[in-house]
Amino acid sequence: MNRDQARALDAADPLAPLRSQFVLPDGVIYLDGNSLGALPRATPAAIADAAERQWGDRLIRSWNEGWIDAPQRLGAAIAPLIGAGQSEVIVGDSTSANLFKLLVAALRIDPARRAIVSETGNFPTDLHIAEGAIGCVDGATLNAVPRGALLDALGDDTAVLMLTHVHYKTGERFDMAALTAAAHAAGALVLWDLSHSTGAVAVDLTGAGADLAVGCTYKYLNGGPGAPAFLYVAERWQDRLASPLSGWMGHAEPFAFADAYRPAPGMTRWLAGTPPILAMTALESGLSLWHDLDRDALWAKSAALFDILAAAGKAHDLTCITPSDPATRGSHISFRHPDAYAITQALIGRGVIGDFRDPDVLRLGLTPLYLSHEDVWRAGEILGEVTATGSWRDPRFAQRLAVT
Known part of the structure; x- marks a missing residue:
């Protein structure tokens, strides 16, 4: 050329x-937008409005004027990009924190299944988080094997297969549908890290029958450095899984200020602390570019x-x-x-x-x-x-x- x-x-x-x-x-x-996306032109003005008008003028009233619903609203905007339903995705915390939540939840479903299977050479934080997760569940183990040995590593003790859809270094992409089917045949769940997939390649979580997923928003979605991550739970699992980070924003009635924790229905139970509104504002600006794309x-x-x-x-x-x-x-x-x-x-x-x-x-x-x-x-x-x-x-x- x-x-x-x-x-x-x-x-x-x-x-x-x-x-x-x-x-x-x-x-x-x-050529580094796969690590940090470029700044959308509309984002500085959006952040300025959130700081000066919403925070500065409206003050605490802004929680009732769009802030409190931001995690669900942004999750619904991301859902079409990953082949999910709008009620299956929520935004909040980091990819690492969301990965921890889902791994621990998956390990707690069945006492006979306490193993995480993953790939050696996976993005390091995924394996590091898995090491931390198994320390929170009695008898849990992490079995990381080479890519070619993943299917053989699935067994009667496997709780969850945790994989990164697109490899951060080589760019190799797993066949999501095939790996998900293999894990299900072994009686295990699948947790996909979509950090190098969302906005980069076509993803169809629903079509693949996926169970769980996480992903960052500061790469191809241009949400800004350290932008909040997203978390996906297929609707069929939403009432059976509970977050181990039982923060007040995941409570069924956060403003009842009850001592005991009662998880909210649906995806809201995966929230923990107060949403970072300025960061979410930047992300929402980046996501607006995907409308009708x-x-x-x-x-x-x-x-x-x-x-x-x-x-x-x-x-x-x-x-x-x-x-x-x-x-x-x-x-x-x-x-x-x-x-x-x-x-x-x-x-x-x-x-x-x-x-x-x-x-x-x-x-x-x-x-x-x-x-x-x-x-x-x-x-x-x-x-x-x-x-x-x-x-x-x-x-x-x-x-x-x-x-x-």
Whole structure:
């Protein structure tokens, strides 16, 4: 592909107008939206209104003017992006906290099933949280095995299979329906981490028969750094599972101020503390961009952007470790190189912001909402120049300081 061909694709791109809805610095090609999404232009004004008018003028009255319903309202906005019902998703806390809630709840269902099965090399916090969860339930264990051994690891003692749908490093995507069916055949639940899936690839929790899921909102949903996460529980499980973090916002009558805890019906029982309204305001602004969006066009554009960078990497002998089939990957591309860290820093020095993952992976995010084909073509050209000239060998790029 050449620049003119890339520009022709942009001219025909139905998503191209969305680019103007984001703040994108001049001279920067941002390929790290899979780690932190770009700032929507409407978000600063939304936050200012929440702070100055809602908090400043309306004060505590704002709780009755939209604040108290934010977790449910934002959950309903996320639901279509993950193939869930509007009453099956709620927003609050972090991905890690939500993962802990669901794991402990799953471990408590059946005393004969006290094992969590997961993948070695999963996103570290998922395994760390699982280690903490098993410490809260007598007899619980964590069995982390290589990807190819997951099916054999499912047994009569398995309570829940916990997997990340799209791998944070390689971009590999599990067959959600097949793994869910296998877990159910073994009598286990499935908990999916959708942090690298939501807004990046098509997800159908209902169609796959999934039980539980969590996900972050600061990547492809552009909710802002540390934005509140979401939590999904299939309707058939909502009355049988209870959160181990029994905070007042999850109480059936939080303002009755009763000593004893009684869980709220439905998804509200998964709330714990007071909702972070300013952060939720930023997230709601990001989610507004998804209204009436042609998601099929989005997934197709992601595949096209991938092909541009994959061709550039191949032309310069970089080893791509991300699957070539769009149905088996997420929306980022990863290259393996012994000096991937230095190459990443050299690219940043040229205005191409990607990121590095130990020990040897250069990871480049493809966010179709605001990336153009020309952006990605130019990034591939710069990647080729950096690797061909060896400019990454500059000693400055080898110093491991801050990594984006």
